[in-house]
Amino acid sequence: MSEMAAEQITADGRRIGPVVMEMKNITLRFGGVVAIQDISFDIREGEIRAIIGPNGAGKSSMLNVISGFYVPSEGEVWYKGARRPAMKPYMVARQGIARTFQNIALFEGMSVLDNVMTGRLTRMNSSMWSQALWKGRAEAEEVANREIAEKVIDFLEIQHIRKTPVARLPYGLKKRVELARALAAEPTILLLDEPMAGMNVEEKEDMSRFILDVNDEFGTTIALIEHDMGVVMDLSDRVVVMDYGKKIGDGTPDEVRNNQAVIDAYLGVAHD
Amino acid sequence: MPDQVLFAMEVTLNGLMAGVLYSLVALGFVLIFKASGIFNYAQGVMALFAAATLVGIMDGQVPFSHLINAIFGTDLHHFGWHVPALLAIVLTVGVMIVLAWLVQKLVMRHLVNQEPIILFMATIGLAYFLEGLSDLMWGSSIKTLDVGLPQGINDTIDRVTFDAFGYGFFIDNLDIVAAIIAALLVIALMAFNQYTKEGRALRAVADDHQAALSVGISLNFIWVLVWSLAGFVALVAGMMWGAKSGVQFSLSLIALKALPVLMLGGFTSIPGAIVGGLIIGVGEKLFEFLIGPMVGGATENWFAYVLALLFLVFRPQGLFGEKIIERV
Numbered sequence: 001m002s003e004m005a006a007e008q009i010t011a012d013g014r015r016i017g018p019v020v021m022e023m024k025n026i027t028l029r030f031g032g033v034v035a036i037q038d039i040s041f042d043i044r045e046g047e048i049r050a051i052i053g054p055n056g057a058g059k060s061s062m063l064n065v066i067s068g069f070y071v072p073s074e075g076e077v078w079y080k081g082a083r084r085p086a087m088k089p090y091m092v093a094r095q096g097i098a099r100t101f102q103n104i105a106l107f108e109g110m111s112v113l114d115n116v117m118t119g120r121l122t123r124m125n126s127s128m129w130s131q132a133l134w135k136g137r138a139e140a141e142e143v144a145n146r147e148i149a150e151k152v153i154d155f156l157e158i159q160h161i162r163k164t165p166v167a168r169l170p171y172g173l174k175k176r177v178e179l180a181r182a183l184a185a186e187p188t189i190l191l192l193d194e195p196m197a198g199m200n201v202e203e204k205e206d207m208s209r210f211i212l213d214v215n216d217e218f219g220t221t222i223a224l225i226e227h228d229m230g231v232v233m234d235l236s237d238r239v240v241v242m243d244y245g246k247k248i249g250d251g252t253p254d255e256v257r258n259n260q261a262v263i264d265a266y267l268g269v270a271h272d
Numbered sequence: 273m274p275d276q277v278l279f280a281m282e283v284t285l286n287g288l289m290a291g292v293l294y295s296l297v298a299l300g301f302v303l304i305f306k307a308s309g310i311f312n313y314a315q316g317v318m319a320l321f322a323a324a325t326l327v328g329i330m331d332g333q334v335p336f337s338h339l340i341n342a343i344f345g346t347d348l349h350h351f352g353w354h355v356p357a358l359l360a361i362v363l364t365v366g367v368m369i370v371l372a373w374l375v376q377k378l379v380m381r382h383l384v385n386q387e388p389i390i391l392f393m394a395t396i397g398l399a400y401f402l403e404g405l406s407d408l409m410w411g412s413s414i415k416t417l418d419v420g421l422p423q424g425i426n427d428t429i430d431r432v433t434f435d436a437f438g439y440g441f442f443i444d445n446l447d448i449v450a451a452i453i454a455a456l457l458v459i460a461l462m463a464f465n466q467y468t469k470e471g472r473a474l475r476a477v478a479d480d481h482q483a484a485l486s487v488g489i490s491l492n493f494i495w496v497l498v499w500s501l502a503g504f505v506a507l508v509a510g511m512m513w514g515a516k517s518g519v520q521f522s523l524s525l526i527a528l529k530a531l532p533v534l535m536l537g538g539f540t541s542i543p544g545a546i547v548g549g550l551i552i553g554v555g556e557k558l559f560e561f562l563i564g565p566m567v568g569g570a571t572e573n574w575f576a577y578v579l580a581l582l583f584l585v586f587r588p589q590g591l592f593g594e595k596i597i598e599r600v
Contacts, residue, residue, distance in 0.1 A: 107483060
């Protein structure tokens with residue numbers, strides 16, 4: 001895979017750039033349990049990279065390593081060509097890595113707009129005092145941030161619920177609001193933890209469309225975890241397959257689909 | 273107008289003023305509770321500590337003088353200077369911020385993700401520790417606090433009401449100042465909450481830690497900020513109460529008076545803390561005035577708690593608190 005050219009154009013005309021993030025020999029242990037065992041892979045600029053695998057394969061753990069929620073026991077995370085030291089999740093977020101959660105983590109008491117605006121927090125620079133007094137730069141900044149938030153809201157077609165408290169929304173819309181909040185940060189890499197979990201077919205189609213559009217429109221690099229093989233194969237440019245904490249496959253959807261180890265992991269194999 | 277009505281009016285006014293002071297203490301509780309879900313039992317002691325520090329700095333007292341003298345056999349008590357009130361207040365704010373940072377660093381940081389009851393217990397420990405620290409630093413004698421706030425009867429109100437009703441109302445100047453300061457404080461806090469990114473981050477942290485981290489909010493920073501704010505509010509409350517009744521241990525007990533205020537106003541509402549304080553203030557003064565004589569007086573000691581009890585039975589979320597909905 002490292003043989004790929006520094007830059008390439010996909011069949012549908014999207015630009016895929018150089019490696020932006022590289023996981024080198026990541027191992028993650030919880031006490032005696034090895035959640036991730038010596039896994040390496042990279043994420044390239046502008047691509048949609050999927051991590052798939054059966055339940056308990058360590059996919060979410062891997063996402064948590066990327067977003068800084070877990071610190072790997074061994075191995076290195078390289079980001080934008082430099083080794084990333086162990087850092088707190090909020091620092092990772094400030095470096096341009098936004099994420100969503102499998103079990104939706106939204107600010108339930110706030111409106112949709114406020115939730116999306118929190119995505120802009122890392123982009124606000126003016127001081128507390130000027131903001132409290134609502135003057136000058138702070139005001140201009142608030143307006144600019146608001147504009148981006150509204151653009152994202154428009155893009156994900158949630159204008160009609162802008163002012164609704166999140167707690168009142170149905171599951172599918174919450175997922176979309178969470179995506180909006182992550183997008184509002186204009187992230188370098190967008191991490192999606194099972195964006196389609198618990199959705200019906202129609203909602204899944206919507207979400208797939210949004211993911212593709214985001215990638216297409218903003219050129220956002222996306223790394224996602226998903227159970228639904230069909231969806232993943234349609235969406236992604238490259239796929240990492242995990243099973244029992246190990247990497248058993250890596251490549252384009254077609255390569256992965258024909259990989260015997262992957263087939264065994266998904267369909268089961270007779271152990272004799 | 274009959275005398276009884278005039279007296280009742282005067283009592284009501286005084287009740288409102290006393291209520292403002294209760295509100296000030298309750299505000300500190302609400303701030304911390306909103307942002308971290310911790311019921312900070314130490315809020316009252318923080319007010320005591322802040323007031324004692326303010327007096328100590330103003331009088332140029334040597335902190336820990338007893339300890340220093342006992343160890344080194346010296347006889348230090350005063351630096352021999354007096355710090356102007358305004359500068360002393362700024363310095364005390366600094367001390368409260370350092371305290372907030374220490375509380376976060378040494379106590380709360382290690383209790384992240386613990387049950388609320390454990391955090392509550394930690395604040396009880398903090399209360400006793402701070403009480404001791406306050407005594408050790410500044411001595412346990414009763415001190416008078418004079419930051420130049422006006423005190424005594426307000427002549428204007430006395431004269432105007434005398435001209436109008438033939439009976440002059442007694443309203444303490446200090447109470448009026450306290451009311452104005454409380455109003456300013458609330459407006460400032462609301463503006464902070466609504467219009468600054470720190471305010472937005474604070475609300476975010478209160479709502480969901482994980483999500484807050486994922487949008488780049490440092491929980492540590494927000495919690496230090498919240499404890500600093502609570503420390504600042506404690507200082508204001510300590511100044512008002514200290515000026516009124518001296519800086520002494522009983523100051524920390526006003527925290528208990530804030531409890532019924534919170535039950536009325538709801539633990540999560542800043543306006544609720546204000547209105548709750550006013551209701552308690554007016555309620556207990558009027559009750560004492562109207563019903564007190566029939567039951568032998570001293571109703572002020574228990575009225576607030578009984579009122580809170582009634583609220584707990586009929587409206588547990590308080591007047592303004594978020595409605596408690598339990599999904600099954």
